[in-house]
Amino acid sequence: MSPFLIYTLVLSVTIFSIGVVGMIIKRNAISLFMNVELMLNAANLGMVAFATHYGLLQAGALVVFIMTVAAAEAAVGLAIFIAIFRSRQHIRVDELDLLKG
Amino acid sequence: MGAELIVFAILFILTVTGAVMVVASKDTVKSAMALVLVMVSLAAHFVFMGQELIAALQIIIYAGAIMVVFLFVVMILNVREREVAPWYMRSLHYTGAALVGVLFLLLGTGMVAFMTPVPLAEAADVAPGAKPPIIDLLTLMITKYSLPFLMTSILLLVAVIGAVVMGRRYDPETGEEYVPDPAEAA
Numbered sequence: 001m002s003p004f005l006i007y008t009l010v011l012s013v014t015i016f017s018i019g020v021v022g023m024i025i026k027r028n029a030i031s032l033f034m035n036v037e038l039m040l041n042a043a044n045l046g047m048v049a050f051a052t053h054y055g056l057l058q059a060g061a062l063v064v065f066i067m068t069v070a071a072a073e074a075a076v077g078l079a080i081f082i083a084i085f086r087s088r089q090h091i092r093v094d095e096l097d098l099l100k101g
Numbered sequence: 102m103g104a105e106l107i108v109f110a111i112l113f114i115l116t117v118t119g120a121v122m123v124v125a126s127k128d129t130v131k132s133a134m135a136l137v138l139v140m141v142s143l144a145a146h147f148v149f150m151g152q153e154l155i156a157a158l159q160i161i162i163y164a165g166a167i168m169v170v171f172l173f174v175v176m177i178l179n180v181r182e183r184e185v186a187p188w189y190m191r192s193l194h195y196t197g198a199a200l201v202g203v204l205f206l207l208l209g210t211g212m213v214a215f216m217t218p219v220p221l222a223e224a225a226d227v228a229p230g231a232k233p234p235i236i237d238l239l240t241l242m243i244t245k246y247s248l249p250f251l252m253t254s255i256l257l258l259v260a261v262i263g264a265v266v267m268g269r270r271y272d273p274e275t276g277e278e279y280v281p282d283p284a285e286a287a
Binding site: 017024052061 | 120149154167177193198201208237245
């Protein structure tokens with residue numbers, strides 16, 4: 001087994017965990033979104049590492065689809081943040097309670 | 102092997118530093134620039150693994166398109182992190198950090214422990230560990246995955262329409278779309 005696979009997986013897990021930490025400690029919605037991107041990137045890295053190790057091509061196609069979904073998600077999510085900012089003048093997620101029962 | 106290891110170590114440190122800066126920085130622009138650093142160094146990782154196409158797409162889509170959208174929104178909204186965190190937020194930091202430590206260990210051990218030690222030779226499209234030909238990946242996307250490929254275009258169209266709809270302004274009294282008066286603006 002190539003040692004680089006393990007190193008890459010360790011890197012992937014590290015970045016993913018840092019993204020989770022950011023999701024927990026940040027309250028600004030844009031920062032939360034950046035951490036989502038960080039976690040998506042970590043997942044991509046792990047998938048490409050496994051694909052290279054096992055010689056599979058499908059993971060490459062899957063990574064392209066993940067990137068497309070991430071782009072769509074960023075476009076819609078940031079538009080929502082702009083709409084919220086217009087009505088509330090802030091996007092602190094701990095103070096947004098519009099959908100709270 | 103030795104030179105490869107040094108390059109990999111530099112890339113590893115660069116990526117982790119960038120990721121930590123994304124979380125640690127109070128300034129949103131600085132965390133966005135750190136995120137660009139992470140994405141570029143991940144692209145370097147993909148080149149390192151012999152996946153040049155994915156590396157190019159990573160640079161073009163992530164570091165190019167998505168981060169520009171992020172920076173535009175940061176510029177428009179001019180948001181800042183609030184100075185003092187409430188007590189429950191600070192307690193959340195510690196419990197969160199502890200839980201993420203557990204998550205890190207679980208993910209790490211799981212990934213390494215459940216890895217099949219031998220390559221799945223019968224499932225492999227190319228020799229395991231070898232550099233996949235770019236043309237094969239692209240052929241796969243327009244043959245086997247042609248339907249998902251077409252569906253991503255519809256997804257992007259819906260996302261664009263959704264962003265336009267979310268971005269429009271409405272008059273709070275009449276509920277009709279707010280159109281700024283050109284004479285007033287001039």
